[in-house]
Amino acid sequence: MAMRENWSGRFGFIMAAAGSAIGLGNIWRFPYIAGEHGGGAFLLIYLGVVLLFGIPLLMAEIMVGRAAQRNPATAFRLLGGRRWGLVGLLGILTGFIILSFYIIVAGWTLAYVGFTVRGLLDSSDPAVLAGQFDTFTRHPWSPLVYAGVFLIVVLATLASGVRAGIERANKVLMPLLFILLVLLTIYVLRLPGAMEGVRFFLTPDFSAVTTATFSAALAQAFFSLSLGMGCMLTYGSYLSRDENLPFTAASITGLDIASSLLCGLLILPVVFAFGFDPASGPGLTFVTLPAAFANMPMGTVVGCAFFVLLLIAALTSAISILEPAVSYFVEVHGWTRPRTVAVCGAVCFALSVPASLSFGLLSGHRLFGMDYFTLVDFTATNILMPLGALLTAIFVGWVWARQARLALANDGRLHQPWAPVWLLSMRFVAPPAITWILLSGLGLL
Numbered sequence: 001m002a003m004r005e006n007w008s009g010r011f012g013f014i015m016a017a018a019g020s021a022i023g024l025g026n027i028w029r030f031p032y033i034a035g036e037h038g039g040g041a042f043l044l045i046y047l048g049v050v051l052l053f054g055i056p057l058l059m060a061e062i063m064v065g066r067a068a069q070r071n072p073a074t075a076f077r078l079l080g081g082r083r084w085g086l087v088g089l090l091g092i093l094t095g096f097i098i099l100s101f102y103i104i105v106a107g108w109t110l111a112y113v114g115f116t117v118r119g120l121l122d123s124s125d126p127a128v129l130a131g132q133f134d135t136f137t138r139h140p141w142s143p144l145v146y147a148g149v150f151l152i153v154v155l156a157t158l159a160s161g162v163r164a165g166i167e168r169a170n171k172v173l174m175p176l177l178f179i180l181l182v183l184l185t186i187y188v189l190r191l192p193g194a195m196e197g198v199r200f201f202l203t204p205d206f207s208a209v210t211t212a213t214f215s216a217a218l219a220q221a222f223f224s225l226s227l228g229m230g231c232m233l234t235y236g237s238y239l240s241r242d243e244n245l246p247f248t249a250a251s252i253t254g255l256d257i258a259s260s261l262l263c264g265l266l267i268l269p270v271v272f273a274f275g276f277d278p279a280s281g282p283g284l285t286f287v288t289l290p291a292a293f294a295n296m297p298m299g300t301v302v303g304c305a306f307f308v309l310l311l312i313a314a315l316t317s318a319i320s321i322l323e324p325a326v327s328y329f330v331e332v333h334g335w336t337r338p339r340t341v342a343v344c345g346a347v348c349f350a351l352s353v354p355a356s357l358s359f360g361l362l363s364g365h366r367l368f369g370m371d372y373f374t375l376v377d378f379t380a381t382n383i384l385m386p387l388g389a390l391l392t393a394i395f396v397g398w399v400w401a402r403q404a405r406l407a408l409a410n411d412g413r414l415h416q417p418w419a420p421v422w423l424l425s426m427r428f429v430a431p432p433a434i435t436w437i438l439l440s441g442l443g444l445l
C-alpha cells in the first residue's frame with residue numbers, strides 16, 4: 001500500500017475534527033431543539049450529556065482510529081476480529097444515508113445565499129417566506145441542482161487528499177466560520193428586544209423538561225460531535241500516536257459547544273426581536289430568520305453572511321461524512337482516490353434524489369408514517385448512529401479495554417489519572433444510556 005497520509009499536526013487535526021462537528025446540527029438543529037425543550041433547561045442538560053458521554057465517546061472513537069491507523073472497517077477488524085469489522089461497515093453505510101439528506105439541506109442553503117444576494121427574500125411576512133420555501137423545496141429538480149453543485153465541491157476537496165484537501169480547506173474555513181459567527185452575534189445582540197431571546201435561551205424552564213428532553217439532548221450531542229459512524233475514527237486514524245487524546249477531544253468539544261452557544265445567541269435573539277415563535281421547527285432557519293433579516297437594518301448583508309456561515313459549516317461536515325467510505329475503498333479495494341470519490345459521490349447523489357422529491361412529487365408517499373426525508377433522517381440519527389455509538393462503547397469498554405487504557409496513555413508515555421473513570425463510563429454508563437435513547441427514540445419506552 002502507498003504511504004498513508006496524515007495531518008500536518010495537532011492544529012490541522014483539531015480544525016478538521018471541529019469542522020466535522022460544527023455543522024447544520026449546530027446552526028439549523030440546535031436552536032430549534034433548544035427552543036422546543038425549554039431553552040436554558042435544555043442547555044444545562046445538554047452540557048451535562050456532552051461532558052458525561054460526548055467527550056468520552058469522542059476519545060474512544062479517535063483512539064480506535066489512531067491505534068489501527070486504518071479506515072473504520074479495517075480498524076475494528078484488526079483490533080477486535082472479523083465480526084467487529086461489521087461495525088465499521090455499518091458506519092460507512094450510515095455515512096451514505098446521512099449525506100443523502102445532508103446535501104439536500106446544504107443545497108437549500110446554497111440556494112438561499114443566492115436568493116439573499118439577489119434580494120428575493122425581501123419580505124418580513126413569514127407566510128410569504130414559508131410560501132417561497134415551499135415552492136422552492138417542492139420543485140422537482142431545482143433543489144437537486146443546488147445539492148449537486150454542493151456535492152461537487154465536497155468531492156473535489158476529498159479528491160485532493162487528507163492534507164491538501166481536507167486539512168487545507170478546514171484550516172481556512174473554520175477560522176472564517178468563527179469570525180462570521182462572532183460578528184453576526186455581536187451585531188444581533190445590539191438589536192432592540194434581543195435580550196428577550198437571550199433570556200429565553202439562558203433561563204432554565206424546568207417545567208418543559210420531560211424524559212424526551214434527555215433523549216433529545218443525547219441524540220443532539222452525538223449528531224453534533226459526529227459520533228457513531230466512524231467519522232471521528234477515520235479522522236483519528238490520520239493522527240499521530242503522540243497527541244494527548246483528552247486534550248484534543250476536549251478542544252474539539254469546546255469549539256463545538258462554543259459554536260452551538262453562539263448560534264443560540266445569534267438565532268433566538270433575532271427570533272424574539274421580531275416577535276416570532278422560537279419553536280417553529282426546521283423551518284426556523286429558512287422561513288423565520290429571513291423574515292427577521294428583512295426587518296433589520298443591513299438585513300441583506302446580515303442574511304447573506306448568515307447563509308454563507310451555514311454553507312461553510314455544512315461543507316466541512318459533509319466532507320467528513322464521506323471520508324470513512326473513501327478511506328475504506330482506497331485501503332481495502334485499492335481504488336484510487338479520485339475514482340473512489342466519483343463512485344461514492346454518484347451513489348450519494350442517487351440516494352439524495354428521493355430525499356429531495358419527498359418535499360414535492362413524493363410528498364404524499366409515507367412509510368411508517370413518515371415521508372422519505374424524515375424516514376432516512378430518523379433512521380440515521382435515531383437508530384444507526386446510536387447503534388454505532390453503543391457498539392463502539394461496548395467494544396472499547398469490554399473487548400479492547402486493556403489496550404484502550406494503554407492507548408489513552410500513549411503506551412505509558414503519558415500520565416492519565418482519569419483513565420479508570422473513563423473506562424468505567426465506557427463499560428457501565430455509556431451503554432445503558434445509549435440503549436435508553438435508542439429505545440425511547442423508537443418510542444419503545
Ligand code: TRP
Nearest residue numbers: 021023024025223224226231317
Ligand atoms: N456533526 C455534524 C453537524 O453537527 C454532522 C456530521 C458530520 C455528522 N459528520 C457526522 C453526524 C457523522 C453524524 C455522524 O451538523
